[in-house]
Amino acid sequence: ARIKSKGKDAMLASIPRPEKKPMCLKIGYFSGDFNLHPVTCLIIKMLELHDRSAFEIHAFSFGPDNHDTMHARLIDGVDVFHDVREIPDKDIAELARSKGIDIAIDLTGYTQNGRWGILAYRPAPIQISYLGYPGTMGAEFIDYIIADDILIPDGNEQFYSEKIVYMPHCYQVSDNSRTLPQKDITRTTLGLPETGFIFCCFNTNYKITHHEFNIWMRLLDKVEDSVLWLLQSNKWSEKNLKRRAMDRGIDPARLIFAQSCEYSEYLVRLTIADLYLDTFTFNAGAIANDALWCGLPVLTRQGQGYVARMASSLLTAIDLPELITTNEDDYEIRALELASNSEKLDSIKARMTFNKNKTPLFDTERFTKNIESAYTQIYAKYFAGENPESIHVNEYKTH
Template sequence: MDSFGRKRSMCEWSDLDADDLALNAALTDDIGHRLSPFHLLSVPGISALQQRACSELWTRDRRSVAHDERAARGFSYPARNSRKIRLGYLSNDLQEHATAHLLVEVLEAHARDDFEVFAYSFGADDGLPMRRRLMATCDRFVDIAAMDDRAAAELIHDDGVDILIDLKGFTARARTGIVLLRPAPVIVSYLGYPGTMGAGICDYLITDQFLTPAGSAPEYAEALAYMPHTYHPHGRGTPVGKKPRRREAGLPDHGFVFCCFNQPYKISPEIFDIWCRLLALVPDSVLWLLDHPQAAGNLRGEVIRRGVDARRLIFGANLPQEEHLARLQLADLMLDTAPFNAHTTASDALWAGVPLVTCPGTTFPSRVAGSILHAVGLGDLVADSLDHYFDLAFSLAIEPDRLAALKARLSDNRLVRPLFDVAAYTLGLEELYRAMVVRHRARLQPSAVGACSFLNLEGDSPIRLIQSDRIAL
């Protein structure tokens, strides 16, 4: 089954329709438990319910084993003699990584009078400044890379963590086995995986009302914990350096620059068709993409097959964050992917002053960029169809005054709209955490499988729970 993911990561699109049919068949077949849920996030036509089914097939056997192991360990969660809520962030990305860049200012902003911040890292210590910064901001930072899942779970349990926050989901090198042992009374899925992990794993999924509207609740096993604007954090602390010359970034001296620095597996043939139409209709334009040696050659072949000069594709190296933000200023417009949107690459582009056009679908990963745009006051760049997506991008490329006005609006919004306001974002996140602990202590469990349950934070109003029994906090 891994071959599906490898082909998409290389933009190898031959026989893609047959592959997608095989993926659909696998979800109803006994081999479905070998199909990684992460691979389905980028497959057009896959519904959120199918993504949930895949998650539950993927973990079926492990959930059964974990149930017996939990019973053998008999974890209990006695009340601690502290009014502080102890948070445990679990990840292998607590070093120089996109997740760390998104999260670090949130960790630094946590109210230490009310919260203790523990981190459990099972990734490599790369020795870089981000690792040291994360270690400095946490009340306790533990490297559990050498521990097996049982030992790590016992450590987390012995630490008395109130809420364990899984930042990995089913992404690469995740350790779902730790979460399955339930070493904390409340388990939360947050930030790292854009979708449900299926029944019996996490109690809550941090989200927002654009990402997962109320009607989508049956598609998620977790109770939906709503942030007031967007689930996506992005701080103001990373400087946008001096803009380089175009030639220094490998770009021609003149011409409109479309860009997309998403990973290649997110690029679908349908979206690439639109990008090539834009290149054909906007004279001297180029498309600036992230360099990926295995994908670049295939994408050049695809652009030639669509009648466009392959030299119109420019590939940029993977650079450190500050250098990447500096070069991003050279782009005129970012084009989003679908059905797996930009996440960090979207908020990075906006922070660097580059607007973004997206077309949301019905699944979590297909709506992330729309959530981000709404939070920065640019909801008019969220297209309602792929034709609209094309029209928006085309008009901005050929109407320089309109693009200039849009960039000016983005520049004004960056420091006043919610997207980059980490202090306010963290307050909202903490209110969700408080509500989760209150519910646990009151023995109010998150929703059962298939039930509708929400933790909702709107503006400055207090948290409330909307559930089938209409209990209010």
């Protein structure tokens, strides 16, 4: 990351600190994915909920306009929408400066549609990395990263160039207004057997390593008539995974690959599976959020780094710690237990349903107030002339 950002440090004059604290902070969200993309699907409701008496919300969009409903909803959900697809990085930064953006939130980082060069020109006096890029950017022009104390535990701060904004519960925002469409989708229409346990993992195939795959094959061997439902990222990964299954004595027909589909159908698919098996090195992120929203238990193995702890953060925020394991043996034992004991699995699903509206994970209103508290705390430090420092965000109190 440091090599990636080398030579892109701030090349515009520094922004002078205002003499008077603004009554309304101008927040600029920068993304190449303001369409039907996982990050936008998570963040959209928060953008709509921001307190307009204290914050003015700008969106700087440098990605494609796919003319989808999410893109249209985002335009309606912010105060000012800037379509900057055809504008050079430096000019976008100057535009943001001219609008008086106080805090810039980068939602893309080094991902496919990222234009981190914009942030290198310092479009705002405070710059934060959030959600889109799961890790440190290693860039001097990014002041903070939004996380939580599960995602970045004590001792791991040293691996981040940014200062850490520790959210009170979970780093990941949710859209609690999403609905499950009424679609006539069944096991049969999805190419699944009418009976038998369905293990599921819709993580991109490159996240699958031999560590979890070997466990999955042993589970298929032990759980009669079970299948493993995977995403078909490409034809080569499907071919390779089926060959690996055969090498381990498993009929490759028991690996069923789902094609890409519309977002609404994807959500319905999640209601049909029985247990979501997370990958180890790189967890499910937005998909884990969707699965839990749809009532599908997610079993994870907590690792050391950011991307290996994402699902643990979500499961903690919905108060389902029994779905968090810390080693491969426990992961396999727990998966087999849940696949073999329908009462235990049903009990967890019942708790998920109860916790959905009682715990922080899907409380978008609460999260929005907390992140606004973070913005206010961070800006107060800046206005006082203090250098960026890691903060633990004060929980918003309703009374």
